[in-house]
Amino acid sequence: MTGSLTVVGLGPGPDRWLTPEVAEVLAQATDLVGYGPYLDRIPQGTHRRHGSDNRVELSRARLALDLAAAGCRVALVSGGDPGVFAMASALFEALESGDNPAWTDVPVRVCPGVSAMLAAAARVGAPLGHDFCVLSLSDNLKPWELVLKRLRLAAEADFVIALYNPISKARPWQLGAALDSLRTLKAPTTPVVLARAVGRVDEDVTITTLADCDPAAADMRTLVLIGSSQTRLLPKGTQGDVWVYTPRGYAPLAAEADAP
Amino acid sequence: MTGSLTVVGLGPGPDRWLTPEVAEVLAQATDLVGYGPYLDRIPQGTHRRHGSDNRVELSRARLALDLAAAGCRVALVSGGDPGVFAMASALFEALESGDNPAWTDVPVRVCPGVSAMLAAAARVGAPLGHDFCVLSLSDNLKPWELVLKRLRLAAEADFVIALYNPISKARPWQLGAALDSLRTLKAPTTPVVLARAVGRVDEDVTITTLADCDPAAADMRTLVLIGSSQTRLLPKGTQGDVWVYTPRGYAPLAAEADAP
Numbered sequence: 001m002t003g004s005l006t007v008v009g010l011g012p013g014p015d016r017w018l019t020p021e022v023a024e025v026l027a028q029a030t031d032l033v034g035y036g037p038y039l040d041r042i043p044q045g046t047h048r049r050h051g052s053d054n055r056v057e058l059s060r061a062r063l064a065l066d067l068a069a070a071g072c073r074v075a076l077v078s079g080g081d082p083g084v085f086a087m088a089s090a091l092f093e094a095l096e097s098g099d100n101p102a103w104t105d106v107p108v109r110v111c112p113g114v115s116a117m118l119a120a121a122a123r124v125g126a127p128l129g130h131d132f133c134v135l136s137l138s139d140n141l142k143p144w145e146l147v148l149k150r151l152r153l154a155a156e157a158d159f160v161i162a163l164y165n166p167i168s169k170a171r172p173w174q175l176g177a178a179l180d181s182l183r184t185l186k187a188p189t190t191p192v193v194l195a196r197a198v199g200r201v202d203e204d205v206t207i208t209t210l211a212d213c214d215p216a217a218a219d220m221r222t223l224v225l226i227g228s229s230q231t232r233l234l235p236k237g238t239q240g241d242v243w244v245y246t247p248r249g250y251a252p253l254a255a256e257a258d259a260p
Numbered sequence: 261m262t263g264s265l266t267v268v269g270l271g272p273g274p275d276r277w278l279t280p281e282v283a284e285v286l287a288q289a290t291d292l293v294g295y296g297p298y299l300d301r302i303p304q305g306t307h308r309r310h311g312s313d314n315r316v317e318l319s320r321a322r323l324a325l326d327l328a329a330a331g332c333r334v335a336l337v338s339g340g341d342p343g344v345f346a347m348a349s350a351l352f353e354a355l356e357s358g359d360n361p362a363w364t365d366v367p368v369r370v371c372p373g374v375s376a377m378l379a380a381a382a383r384v385g386a387p388l389g390h391d392f393c394v395l396s397l398s399d400n401l402k403p404w405e406l407v408l409k410r411l412r413l414a415a416e417a418d419f420v421i422a423l424y425n426p427i428s429k430a431r432p433w434q435l436g437a438a439l440d441s442l443r444t445l446k447a448p449t450t451p452v453v454l455a456r457a458v459g460r461v462d463e464d465v466t467i468t469t470l471a472d473c474d475p476a477a478a479d480m481r482t483l484v485l486i487g488s489s490q491t492r493l494l495p496k497g498t499q500g501d502v503w504v505y506t507p508r509g510y511a512p513l514a515a516e517a518d519a520p
Contacts, residue, residue, distance in 0.1 A: 011279070019374060021276035057508070081374075083381045085508070089389030092505040096494050104497035112382040114279065114341075114372050121343045122372040129349025131410060133393035133419060141509030150391060150417045157413040159393060234356050237364035245352035248317070248345070249401030 005068040005106050006075050007091055009082040009113025010041055013199020017114045025075050025111060033064040034077030034087070042077070057090035065094060069102035081115035085136050085164045117162040120195035120223040123205055125234070125243035127193060127225050130250070132160035137167070137174045144174070148181055155185035160231060160246055163224040167215065175224070176215040182226060186210055191233060191244050193225040194218050207233070207244055265328040265366050266335050267351055269342040269373025270301055273459020277374045285335050285371060293324040294337030294347070302337070317350035325354060329362035341375035345396050345424045377422040380455035380483040383465055385494070385503035387453060387485050390510070392420035397427070397434045404434070408441055415445035420491060420506055423484040427475065435484070436475040442486060446470055451493060451504050453485040454478050467493070467504055 006025045011017030026032070029047050032039055036051035050067075052060050064076040078086035088110050095103055121128040133154045139147055154161050161182075166175040182190075188211035196204040196219065206217055210226065218224060230250060234243040266285045271277030286292070289307050292299055296311035310327075312320050324336040338346035348370050355363060381388040393414045399407060414421050421442075426435040442450075448471035456464040456479065466477055470486065478484060490510060494503040 016281035016284075017279050017372065019271070019277050019279060024276070081378050081382075083378060083386045083388050085389070088382070088386035089505055089508045092386055092389075092494055092503055093507050095503075096492075108496075108503075110382040110385065112277065112374050112378040114374060115378060118341045118343060118372040118375060122341075122348070122370040125370065126343045126348035126352055128343050128394075129345070129352075131393070131395045133391070133414075133417075134388075135391045143510065146510055150419070153413045153417040154393075157393075157410045157417075159410070232356075234352055236368075243352055243355075243368075245349055247353050248349045250403065250406055 003068040003071040003106060004073050005064055005091070005108050007078070007082045007088045007108070007110045008075050009078045009080050009086065009111070009115070010038060011114040011199075012080045012116040012119045013197070017119065017199060019111070019113060021111050022113060029073050029075040031067050031072045031074045032077055033060055033067065033074060035060075038077050038079050057087060058094055061087065061091040061094035062099065064091070065103045065106060066100065068106040069100065078113070079116070081113040082110060083112065084115045084117070084134065116164070116198065116223045117225070119198045120193065120225060123195060123198050124193050124207060124225075126245040127160055127191070127227060127231055128162065128246065129248060130160065130228065130230060130246040132162060133157075134162045134164065136164045137178055138165040138171060139174060140171075147174070147178070151178055151181055152185060155182060158228045160228045161226040163226070165220065166218045166222055166224045168220045175218055179210065179213055179215060183210055186226075187229065190229075191227040191231050193244055194222050195225065196222040198223070207242060263328040263331040263366060264333050265324055265351070265368050267338070267342045267348045267368070267370045268335050269338045269340050269346065269371070269375070270298060271374040271459075272340045272376040272379045273457075277379065277459060279371070279373060281371050282373060289333050289335040291327050291332045291334045292337055293320055293327065293334055295320075298337050298339050317347060318354055321347065321351040321354035322359065324351070325363045325366060326360065328366040329360065338373070339376070341373040342370060343372065344375045344377070344394065376424070376458065376483045377485070379458045380453065380485060383455060383458050384453050384467060384485075386505040387420055387451070387487060387491055388422065388506065389508060390420065390488065390490060390506040392422060393417075394422045394424065396424045397438055398425040398431060399434060400431075407434070407438070411438055411441055412445060415442060418488045418490075420488045421486040423486070425480070426478045426482055426484045428480045435478055439470065439473055439475060443470055446486075447489065450489075451487040451491050453504055454482050455485065456482040458483070467502060
């Protein structure tokens with residue numbers, strides 16, 4: 001048997017966001033490697049499961065490569081999309097380290113998925129409808145000064161901002177510090193969305209403002225969206241609640257665009 | 261019958277990237293509204309098709325709202341994800357204009373999809389594995405000076421940059437101007453990916469550098485990815501070609517991260 005390694009994303013929530021491509025990879029796999037709670041979302045099958053703890057991406061990637069080099073059909077499983085703050089980069093880091101010469105011959109493939117930011121955006125409307133940036137607030141692998149610099153430049157560029165990894169037990173103050181920094185740069189009325197576990201049974205979505213946003217309302221499963229100067233709220237009418245969206249144009253709405 | 265309006269994305273390419281949620285919406289819809297070439301990707305069914313030309317997003321959104329207000333189950337169709345430079349924002353702009361009071365009562369829902377940038381990234385490795393930004397190069401709805409300002413700030417922030425709408429018949433020079441601007445700000449060896457029609461039969465992916473990138477190699481179906489200072493190439497070994505990826509950390513690779 002020839003081994004292979006496919007990096008897949010389950011989408012952020014339910015099976016209805018899991019692509020047919022990824023469903024097929026999972027059905028064909030002999031071995032599933034990933035963070036335990038993600039593997040728990042995959043129905044039992046004939047495959048072997050290699051669940052691991054959080055914060056061990058590189059060793060998880062090495063295990064997946066070892067299994068594939070030994071002839072297994074391995075699916076390396078992320079939530080959301082595997083290419084956005086997830087396992088695909090960790091895999092290539094492991095490959096580049098070249099710890100095992102046999103890894104070179106493993107056929108590798110990456111399958112895209114619905115990312116958490118896209119699901120969160122769809123849930124509240126279209127906040128990512130114009131130019132935006134995407135940052136991880138984790139300072140485990142980059143200096144905090146770089147995070148602050150990027151937030152400052154993102155505010156100056158007037159990007160909509162999506163924040164991954166806003167907070168965790170080991171990083172309790174970073175989101176508060178990031179919001180404080182942005183409060184000196186952006187209007188207090190700027191819409192902010194805290195989208196926790198979108199699509200899951202324990203989904204919890206809060207629409208607030210930069211002035212009022214309480215970082216304690218976020219946890220490690222929350223995706224934070226912070227509007228640009230153009231992002232606006234639109235009442236849902238008889239459905240209650242509001243939409244959050246960013247228009248396609250900058251300043252007064254023009255006639256028609258050409259984005260296909 | 262009670263009408264409804266669901267904004268969906270088909271994913272950038274083949275059916276294997278179309279989510280089960282969107283497949284069900286399309287199966288239930290009485291009316292499909294969208295840019296003609298996107299509707300052409302949906303198999304014939306009992307629904308009515310309302311294909312339209314490019315560059316008429318607002319009138320397309322109004323038609324979808326009118327049909328839903330009249331009792332139709334309407335799917336408003338984008339390629340990729342509907343929330344990224346696509347129909348969701350146009351819909352909320354139309355809704356906010358409030359041209360027809362009956363629109364207020366239409367139940368609206370947005371379903372996320374696999375976006376073109378995620379598919380392009382997966383195709384070449386993991387270039388979006390660290391902080392990145394996403395810009396439309398179209399200056400139809402924003403001043404070109406704003407595009408240049410955002411590119412400058414994105415380079416200063418050292419974001420990976422994803423460019424939508426890089427070029428069209430009506431906008432032939434913008435990509436060349438953007439690349440020229442970035443050449444004054446970033447290393448000539450910065451990896452650049454031109455990912456055209458990823459997942460389609462006419463897919464064409466070029467991996468080059470900022471110094472060598474020829475804007476004439478892009479067209480309106482091309483997604484352009486420009487690396488950060490950390491983005492690197494990794495030979496595929498016996499499979500030939502190279503991967504493009506951005507490590508999770510900044511500067512020397514550290515031990516383990518905590519992004520779930």
